[in-house]
Amino acid sequence: MNYLIVLNKDEDTVSYIDLNTHQTVKKIATDYNPHEVVISPDKKKTFVTCSLGNSLYVISNESLEVIDVIKHEDFNFPHGLAVSKKLNELYLASTRSNKFYVLDIDSHEIKRVLDTYQDMSHMVTMSPYEKLAYVPNIGSNNISIYHTEEEKIINHFPVGNGPEGLAIYKNGDIYSANQDDNTVTVYDPATLKEKHKLRVGILPIRAMFSPDYKYLFVPNRESHDVSIIVPDYVFCGKTRPYEIKRLPLGRWSGGVIFSDDGKFAYVANNKTNDVSVISMDDLEVIYKIKTGIHPDGIAYLKMDTE
Secondary structure, rough: EEEEEEEEEEOOEEEEOOOOOOOOOEEEOOOEEEEEEOOOOOOOEEEEEEEOOOEEEEEOOOOOEEEEEOOOEEEEEOEEEEEEEEOEEEEEEEEEOOEEEEEEEOOOOOEEEEEOOOOOOOOOOOOOOOOOEEEEOOOEEEEEEEEEEOOEEEEEEOOOOOOOEEOOOOOOOOOEEEEOOOOOEEEEOOOOOEEEEEEEOOEEEEOOOOOOOOEEEEOOOOOEEEEEEEEEEEEEOOOEEEEEEEEOOOEEEEEEEEEEOOEEEEEEEEEOOOEEEOOOOOOEEEEEOOOOOOOEEEEEEOOOOO
């Protein structure tokens, strides 16, 4: 069974949508304002931050039922999530308390709480080898770096204005989508110096590489489209990131995810209450899937069947 998991922010629900029929199989009630979602390495659990409920929901992907609700005194608009398969850890950024949390995926225990000492710590993105986790700080115009083995925040480095979307290329290059600049900037992971800058659409809100790293997708919320970037585009003998296409979508494009096989991309459209399905063969929208009200966070789940 292949599911698209969609968080419907303005109706406080999580939809499990069958990708064969495009029908909602189950809609699960949550706390207020579900925002971001990740799946456990064994695919048995889905974790959902409910930002205005100051809670973290855990859903069984087998029973499609809520199995735990996690609270903490310093949860204040919990938002970004990422998973370390190697360490079996879940990482969470809380935007208004500027805290970074490390949780055990099996027990759901909060193992560590760290201050970023920055403003609006919003998302979390893992490096390819899971040694580092990156946290964009929207209000501080920088990114914090958490070292998963040293178990501490080791650095902060400046980027563009209003960084939110963040993706890490296979060579470690850091791609920051800066919503107040309408740019994507690329940084060397060793020196943390800027290597490239690209102009994209209006209010770039997320960034994600395709499974084969051939493309970077950057949904632009206020121009209602997605910038499609080739990270190693060759022009006049030089290699650099290049936007090859800006594809119109629904209104207020937001969360983005790819199918495991890399054949499709899915982008949630907040204001048209649907998800655009994009064929990776020709980089065109092939259909749209209806969702609940104000879809944003999105995940792809392929469940193995006996």
